Amino acid sequence: MRISKEAAAANKAHILQAASQLLLEKGLSGLGVSEVMQQAGLTHGGFYNHFESKDALAVAALGASFDGAVERVAKRAAQASTASDRKSVFRFYIDRYLSKGTRDAQNLQCPMAAVGTDVAQGSEGMKTAFAEGVKRYLLAFTNVIPGKANAARKRAEAITALSTMIGALTLARACAGTNDDLSDEILAAVREKLVRET
Amino acid sequence: MRISKEAAAANKAHILQAASQLLLEKGLSGLGVSEVMQQAGLTHGGFYNHFESKDALAVAALGASFDGAVERVAKRAAQASTASDRKSVFRFYIDRYLSKGTRDAQNLQCPMAAVGTDVAQGSEGMKTAFAEGVKRYLLAFTNVIPGKANAARKRAEAITALSTMIGALTLARACAGTNDDLSDEILAAVREKLVRET
DNA sequence: TGTACATCAGTGAACGCGCGTTCACTGATGTAC
DNA sequence: TGTACATCAGTGAACGCGCGTTCACTGATGTAC
Numbered sequence: 001m002r003i004s005k006e007a008a009a010a011n012k013a014h015i016l017q018a019a020s021q022l023l024l025e026k027g028l029s030g031l032g033v034s035e036v037m038q039q040a041g042l043t044h045g046g047f048y049n050h051f052e053s054k055d056a057l058a059v060a061a062l063g064a065s066f067d068g069a070v071e072r073v074a075k076r077a078a079q080a081s082t083a084s085d086r087k088s089v090f091r092f093y094i095d096r097y098l099s100k101g102t103r104d105a106q107n108l109q110c111p112m113a114a115v116g117t118d119v120a121q122g123s124e125g126m127k128t129a130f131a132e133g134v135k136r137y138l139l140a141f142t143n144v145i146p147g148k149a150n151a152a153r154k155r156a157e158a159i160t161a162l163s164t165m166i167g168a169l170t171l172a173r174a175c176a177g178t179n180d181d182l183s184d185e186i187l188a189a190v191r192e193k194l195v196r197e198t
Numbered sequence: 199m200r201i202s203k204e205a206a207a208a209n210k211a212h213i214l215q216a217a218s219q220l221l222l223e224k225g226l227s228g229l230g231v232s233e234v235m236q237q238a239g240l241t242h243g244g245f246y247n248h249f250e251s252k253d254a255l256a257v258a259a260l261g262a263s264f265d266g267a268v269e270r271v272a273k274r275a276a277q278a279s280t281a282s283d284r285k286s287v288f289r290f291y292i293d294r295y296l297s298k299g300t301r302d303a304q305n306l307q308c309p310m311a312a313v314g315t316d317v318a319q320g321s322e323g324m325k326t327a328f329a330e331g332v333k334r335y336l337l338a339f340t341n342v343i344p345g346k347a348n349a350a351r352k353r354a355e356a357i358t359a360l361s362t363m364i365g366a367l368t369l370a371r372a373c374a375g376t377n378d379d380l381s382d383e384i385l386a387a388v389r390e391k392l393v394r395e396t
Numbered sequence: 397t398g399t400a401c402a403t404c405a406g407t408g409a410a411c412g413c414g415c416g417t418t419c420a421c422t423g424a425t426g427t428a429c
Numbered sequence: 430t431g432t433a434c435a436t437c438a439g440t441g442a443a444c445g446c447g448c449g450t451t452c453a454c455t456g457a458t459g460t461a462c
Contacts, residue, residue, distance in 0.1 A: 001456040003405050011405080026319055029227045033449060045452090046406045054449060112369065117315035119372040121224055131377035134369060159387040160366075164358060167365025171310065171332060174317040179329035189357040199423040201438050209438080231416060244439045252416060
């Protein structure tokens with residue numbers, strides 16, 4: 001049966017949201033059309049009324065994931081007006097990103113740590129969406145880097161801090177459950193280092 | 199037709215080697231039984247004479263990948279006897295790991311950057327093999343960390359340096375081909391930082 | 397404003413393909429005498 | 430050492446399953462008059 005334009009648009013939004021969440025939870029290979037549609041409260045057949053292919057969905061979901069991540073950092077950055085504010089915001093961010101809670105969370109919320117490896121051999125569209133997301137994320141993340149360095153230096157610091165956080169979370173997640181001591185050690189060492197450098 | 203024990207053992211070694219290479223090239227989801235067997239010069243049917251399942255193969259291949267990586271670091275570490283040796287060895291290692299050549303290489307040689315994301319939702323065996331590999335790699339990598347810090351501090355530095363390298367390579371690989379400027383920038387910024395801290 | 401028809405979002409069965417896995421079969425190797 | 434038989438690595442067809450995708454159909458929505 002036909003459905004109102006608004007209802008259809010809402011359904012598409014639900015599909016995208018479900019896909020984004022599933023992408024963050026299970027990675028690119030865990031993103032299934034049927035599961036997404038089911039989680040959106042629909043049957044799989046109607047999927048192609050909204051997206052051209054599964055890859056198109058994955059690209060859109062990745063973009064949406066970055067939207068959320070960028071928005072969250074930007075919100076934090078907006079809270080920090082003074083230099084000391086920026087320092088505490090940055091530390092808070094580090095502490096939270098490299099916490100056991102983040103590591104053990106189902107919904108990772110960080111697309112870079114969730115699908116970073118997969119994207120490398122993904123479609124062209126996926127790589128473009130990823131690169132665009134990283135670019136946007138870096139712009140926002142640079143604004144929470146504390147200190148009085150110039151813009152170029154701050155950007156470099158944002159890049160290195162981001163790399164370190166993503167690498168650490170990736171290692172910590174992969175080791176969790178089977179070697180929690182090592183996983184905890186990784187999180188603690190990297191957290192300590194990033195905070196110390198602040 | 200039956201085959202001599204030595205020939206069978208050699209075939210198993212070929213299978214494992216092909217699987218290890220494929221795992222490094224294409225990640226966990228790119229590891230197919232048929233392709234592995236074909237690359238080992240065999241037909242897929244005989245696979246189960248050597249491995250219990252595809253997962254068992256993946257676990258063994260991941261272990262073998264770590265064997266190679268650990269061996270390479272250990273060899274480097276063995277070359278450095280003086281403090282200044284360690285410094286140059288470490289810098290050489292960083293420069294090479296974060297080079298465009300490594301980024302663009304088909305055969306990544308670094309299991310952590312190749313399958314890090316996938317392992318998080320892989321089988322229990324995969325996670326165990328990964329954690330064991332990281333543990334071994336860290337022991338070897340700690341020996342190339344320069345400076346006169348004590349053992350605990352050096353280990354912490356090894357962990358942070360490794361996290362940074364893996365994160366940077368993951369980001370750089372994912373962005374390569376679609377935003378080479380960004381990819382290059384990431385590699386350069388992280389390389390510069392790690393060398394500067396040496 | 398009301399009526400008649402076209403449109404199209406959603407449904408659920410079905411298709412095609414690839415992948416992991418199984419199986420009957422082959423014939424050289426390994427072993428028992 | 431030679432012979433007879435059992436073993437088992439390798440082969441290639443086949444199975445079963447899941448997944449992305451297609452399709453005929455439904456019926457409420459949107460539109461034309």
